[in-house]
């Protein structure tokens with residue numbers, strides 16, 4: 324049985340991972356579950372799955388109030404370093420995913436990585452660990468699609484083509500974007516996800532983060548990664564090989580499929596709970612070029628990534644603050660890109676190759692974004 328720890332078990336990815344495991348209980352031993360503030364859901368999960376370890380640090384002192392059954396309380400670090408854990412499913416949203424991801428990889432534990440922020444902030448560090456034998460399995464649907472397309476292929480890749488739904492405002496007149504509300508931004512046309520990634524999908528920050536993720540995961544140069552708009556979210560991404568052949572991975576927009584692929588890799592198993600794709604019912608698949616002017620976050624994020632150093636760290640931290648303020652109604656939708664740009668403009672980059680450097684840049688960018696937001700109002 325594979326020993327699993329799920330960090331971020333109370334979120335969208337965490338819940339869907341548990342849903343897959345529910346169907347294959349005899350394949351997995353659930354060693355650890357970690358939530359943050361949603362103590363009641365974590366408690367339900369602990370009651371149902373009876374893991375060996377539980378972590379709930381978001382509410383001070385509240386972790387101690389959990390009913391742990393035969394298990395015990397643990398920190399995230401203890402959980403990822405527990406010898407019974409073979410695979411960590413990393414599903415913590417935002418920059419807090421970084422440290423436990425590195426701790427797992429440094430300890431020789433494989434990570435099924437949903438939390439792209441970790442690889443965006445520490446691409447060279449994580450690529451270096453993978454170069455020395457650490458295992459990172461993609462979970463995000465686009466990198467998972469690329470990974471699946473690359474199976475059995477010599478790495479003769481010409482281009483990666485990531486698909487993007489275009490988000491809820493793809494056809495909205497640009498003049499109306501100033502009035503976008505958090506409720507509208509949270510209505511993604513094809514995927515049901517956590518709040519931060521849903522807003523990032525509306526601004527297309529999420530797609531830029533995926534480009535960065537694919538650059539570091541698959542070692543493909545920036546100029547060979549393209550994005551195409553595909554509103555149906557059925558083709559999850561494509562690889563073009565040197566001979567001009569394209570391979571695509573298709574499936575319903577359901578994260579349980581890439582999650583299950585990572586959990587069972589390299590096996591494929593039948594899961595009766597997953598819907599099958601009915602191409603005849605879908606009828607047509609559309610593709611269109613990305614209208615970059617509509618999505619300033621996409622452009623500024625890729626500029627930060629290409630510049631390197633700790634710019635991607637500042638980008639992630641500033642975006643995290645900007646999205647939280649937008650969701651709290653304290654920042655307008657169109658104020659998100661200038662806030663992030665302002666933080667990047669004022670950033671004095673380190674080389675981004677040590678954890679210390681990264682954490683300092685993260686703390687600085689978070690403070691700077693909050694100060695800038697305060698002085699705007």
Ligand SMILES: NC(=O)c1ccc[n+]([C@@H]2O[C@H](COP(=O)([O-])OP(=O)(O)OC[C@H]3O[C@@H](n4cnc5c(N)ncnc54)[C@H](OP(=O)(O)O)[C@@H]3O)[C@@H](O)[C@H]2O)c1
Pocket residue numbers: 330331332333334335336337357358359360361362381413414415416417419437438439440462463464514515516517518519520578
């Ligand atoms: N959802 C998707 O379909 C999807 C698809 C691809 C990639 N991803 C990526 O997967 C990650 C998770 O996304 P999600 O949609 O599942 O987010 P989500 O629904 O907001 O869940 C986030 C999880 O992280 C926990 N958490 C938040 N802040 C934390 C902190 N500081 N320390 C420890 N735990 C913390 C939350 O705990 P509480 O809820 O208990 O507070 C929750 O369990 C993101 O990086 C996202 O980009 C998601």
